[in-house]
Amino acid sequence: xxxxxxxxxxxxxxxxxxxxxxxxxxxxxxxxxxxxxxxxxxxxxxxxxxxxxxxxxxxxxxxxxxxxxxxxxxxxxxxxxxxxxxxxxxxxxxxxxxxxxxxxxxxxxxxxxxxxxxxxxxxxxxxxxxxxxxxxxxxxxxxxxxxxxxxxxxxxxxxxxxxxxxxxxxxxxxxxxxxxxxxxxxxxxxxxxxxxxxxxxxxxxxxxxxxxxxxxxxxxxxxxxxxxxxxxxxxxxxxxxxxxxxxxxxxxxxxxxxxxxxxxxxxxxxxxxxxxxxxxxxxxxxxxxxx
Numbered sequence: 001x002x003x004x005x006x007x008x009x010x011x012x013x014x015x016x017x018x019x020x021x022x023x024x025x026x027x028x029x030x031x032x033x034x035x036x037x038x039x040x041x042x043x044x045x046x047x048x049x050x051x052x053x054x055x056x057x058x059x060x061x062x063x064x065x066x067x068x069x070x071x072x073x074x075x076x077x078x079x080x081x082x083x084x085x086x087x088x089x090x091x092x093x094x095x096x097x098x099x100x101x102x103x104x105x106x107x108x109x110x111x112x113x114x115x116x117x118x119x120x121x122x123x124x125x126x127x128x129x130x131x132x133x134x135x136x137x138x139x140x141x142x143x144x145x146x147x148x149x150x151x152x153x154x155x156x157x158x159x160x161x162x163x164x165x166x167x168x169x170x171x172x173x174x175x176x177x178x179x180x181x182x183x184x185x186x187x188x189x190x191x192x193x194x195x196x197x198x199x200x201x202x203x204x205x206x207x208x209x210x211x212x213x214x215x216x217x218x219x220x221x222x223x224x225x226x227x228x229x230x231x232x233x234x235x236x237x238x239x240x241x242x243x244x245x246x247x248x249x250x251x252x253x254x255x256x257x258x259x260x261x262x263x264x265x266x267x268x269x270x271x272x273x274x275x276x277x278x279x280x281x282x283x284x285x286x287x288x289x290x291x
Contacts, residue, residue, distance in 0.1 A: 004058020
């Protein structure tokens, strides 16, 4: 985003950081994701470090899952195929009742692929680089009252990919990647809807196995706690759409590998942001963060 490196862009699912502590630069591989459960994608271009921490210097990508509908149940099944043994399918179910909104999705993708090294020279063989990915996700929102909501979000994904060997013209080795995510959260509307207080706790786990001749295992785990409180003025207050946001977050990352390499990092920070609209469409904001 805007020339920033991948480790300077924070990727989130429903507000949960997805960046992999076990990957080079703490980056996240969006190429492994299936979009069957995605309702929308929010992209914040430019520095977002005040609200989201030092991982968001380049920008923020927040993937919002589908949840709820205008009736208790609605479902969708899609399937498709193509050349090189390619097939994809997804199954979705969503709905809403008086107190519950929910959404679940299951997706799968497989392809025989083609050789990334090509076959333009006799020193290469045209061995296909296959990929298989399966993903399941869901979110449940419980409306305890008109002002109080509780939510649970979960995701599990597995991807197997063939990679050409670096020092030989023959054969592949396989990367087995697994990811799990769990989040619980709550939101409370106050001041007649002008204020919103939220709390979330989440855990993510990344397992990556390089199934080559010298098998190497990498494991990364992330934990996050976030508390925010926002308030916005009303037109009758005469404050030109003024708003204020204050919050606290804590992140703990761990990485370990079968080569005895380990790394651990813990970060906590607090922030405040305020702004108003002096004239349409201009918004002036000021923010401060200590981390």
